[in-house]
Amino acid sequence: MTNTGPDLECRDLIKDFDTFRAVDHVSFDVPQGSFFSILGPSGCGKTTLLRMIAGFQTPSAGDLLIKGHSMIGVPPNKRPVSMVFQHLALFPTMNIGDNVGFGLRQRGISKSEIKTRVEKVLDRVGLPNVAERRVDQLSGGQKQRVAIARCMVLEPDVLLLDEPLGALDLKLREHMKVELKALQSAFNTTFVYITHDQSEALVMSDNIAVMNHGRFEQIGTPHDVYHAPDTAFVAGFVGDANKISARVVATDERTLTLKADGGSDIRVAVGRDQLPTGQKVQVFLRPEAIELLPNGADTDGASNVSPGIVENVLFNGANSMVTVKGADGVSWKAALPQTGDFASLQKGDAVRTRWQPTQARCYPVAEG
Amino acid sequence: MKYSLLASFVAVSALAAPTLQADTLRLLTWGGYAPEDVIAKFEAETGHTVEVTTSNNEEMIAKLRATNGGGFDLAQPSQDRITSAQEEFGIYKPIDMSRVNADLFIPSMLSATAGNTTFDGEVYGLPHVWGTSGLVVNTAEAGDVTDYTDLCDDAVAGKVSYRLKRPTLIGFAYSMGLDPFAAYGDTEAYQGILDQVEAKLTECKPNVKTYWGGGDEIKNLLRSGEVVASMAWDTGGWQLNADNPDITFVAPEAGALGWIDTFVLPARGRADDAAYDWINFVMQPEIAAMITNTAGNFTAAVDGDAGVNEDLKARYQGSFDQEAIDNIKWYPPVPAGLEALEGATLDRINAAN
């Protein structure tokens, strides 16, 4: 425990299959005790990456270290990592106690010792007295916790989780997100979690890596990834966003003036990239960044105010939305605050929208 | 009375009308006894059709027993297996001698078979094909084997074969100077003979490569040289002789065992007309010769050997001189129940280590 380095470290990992490269120069490290998510669409290479960490696949190049020791050439049963499989992979021919005790039995630990440790870990995941039950007698959420207990009883340095919530229904999934995070902090073990569901990643993670086409697009805290996406892919993949194609028409130190393809003028704060005049760009704007104004409200001198007609009201509790069609015929999605101000908003009503230039992100687009 | 007579006449003619023209003869016989060309000729001449099932003595009886004598119209078991089967199971019906052309049969054989197949005063069998079993020897390698017991000599250890069936018991008994046929009627005496033979065959067991089961099996063993002397049928020896002049049939000193395969009518046969037609047809000399040429054995037909090919005759004469022919031990009818005694003996030999 004196080692203060990261629990898991990947250096320039590459995995080539016959016809394509599944993982392309991936480097990252995960500090001890943190919850690290790898978020990406299916086929992005995240499962391959996870299986390389677990040892089921060998990297074509690069190095992989756990607690500072290279894992290249170490078979999966000798690695200090455990994995919670997508469909949990509980052994149906064993009862819960034997499932959880499996790893301990492989280590040749005495029967009585196994029994106490299994009971302890089941207690910690909140499932006391289930050791004698069969796997199919448990609910989905209980199985989830057994699968985690089965790994945690071995006290692994890193716990890998392969979209384990995918098979659960929505309500249980929401519940398990919170519970997983709580278990992680209780065990204080490093979790590496892969998912294609951005809300799982955002809720649970200390850090998120967004992966696409075998590469990491961005590594950062949920807040960074959401609010300061590095690339257009991240901006589009994480969270909801209005996408506007535009071209830079003027630029000064703080603000870019853009002409949207629809014809309206947009003002956006200057980001990291220097964008010359005439550059084609894509603008991403979160729905909650758009403010709805009642007709007649004062908007003196503010940027990015435009009139529109309510096209649709999408009521969804706290996540309610409204689509507004602007004068140039382009539709915008805006959050509909449930404060009561807009309770009577209806399709066809005239409204105005406003947003701050700092709220939008702007990325260059290669001319096609 | 008149009516019933008329009714039965109508019934008989109704039944007979189609059968006179075309009938199916279901023949249960041995391989080679009903060659294709003979069947074709018979069908052309009489209009009957023939369905042949090939089998052996024991299966013939078992098949007929299973159906109480039905399913076939003519069968050909050996003459020694007729009266006991009739006594036990009643699966045959008597021969109507008025419908058989007796002139076609060699008179001595016809009367001998009639005598052997008489049960309750009725004759059940007509002789057809006869032959012997004895020794088939590779004379180049085992020229010293001239009798059944010679198979137990050290000189041929591991290179001999015989069947674990009743002919082996009988052959060995004769070779040991006993007379099993004379003891057929005396169960105790017969059991005594069996016990001696059992001891001999058990002692001989290490000499035997394997107990053969089928004709093809023993021919393969002899042809390949894996076996140099065996008990077998005469025809098998003659067939092998055609390929390898060293191998031939030898009539053992104690006497070859002679058998006669017969014609019998199953009790519930439906086509008696066709059956009698077939009997009278195949006993014609030229047809009998055709059968001898395929089956390899001679028939009870008068002048039936005239048309037989010369090679076969030569081989026959090579194996049998007059003395050997006179010494043939013809199987008498097996009394009912004898097989049980023999079976127990054979079982014990089989199990002995």
Added chain:
Amino acid sequence: MVSDTSRLGLYLLLAPILLWLTVLIILPHVGLFFVSISEKIGPREYETGFANYAAFFTEPLYWRTFARTAIMSVLATALTLILGFPIAYYIAKLTRGRTKTTLFLMCMIPFWVSELVRTFGWMILLRETGVFSNVLQYLGLVSGPVEMLYNDAAIMVGLVYTSILFMVVPLVTTLDSLDDSLIEAGYDLGGTSTSIMREIVIPHAMPGIVSGCIVVFMLSLGNYLTPILLGGKDSLWFTGMIYTQFITRFNWELGSAFGFLLLALSSLVVFLGLKLSGQSLSETMGRS
């Protein structure tokens, strides 16, 4: 409540199978049973009694052959399992697509010819002047011809060869249904190949193993040709004995008794096998 018409429909649907069961299975067995309890006291004279069954227990040859047949069948079943399992595992888990189909087909090819032909094939290979003997001599491994036929080992070879497909098929089916992630989970949790085989793969494949074993055991026990053709001078087989009683000895009564004893024996062994492996017949037959 089932209405009368639908019940009638059910009976009509069941009629063919009931007819089949009654006419082809139950009636012959009832007939056989009555034959087996008739004692012969003279030509065409019979008495009811259990003398035939008594004969079985008093004549050592009979029950020894019986025991020998059972033991060799169990042995053949075990050998088939040991040989068949790796084959099935390879087909089910380590191949996919066309290779899998091809391998599966290769297992089945020998079954396109009759058992007699297959057995003759083995005779050609094993006999003194056969292929193996000649190859060994050619390679200089032996100085003279070797006889590999006519002994119990040859029977074993024949039995295993004849029945291996019936072991491989149910095993492939059950192993196919084993999720690969269970095996990976086993490795991930520190398991070795042996412990994963013992704790995960074999328990999962148990229904397939048991149903394969039942079928192979039954086939071996009831085999007639292989022991007769490949076996040696004292290679007695119980089915051969039944055949002898029926056909050569004309003793249907004893043969029927033997038949019933064989039925009882095979049922007993299957029952014991199920008990020992903790499987139930319905589960075994249902899953594979």
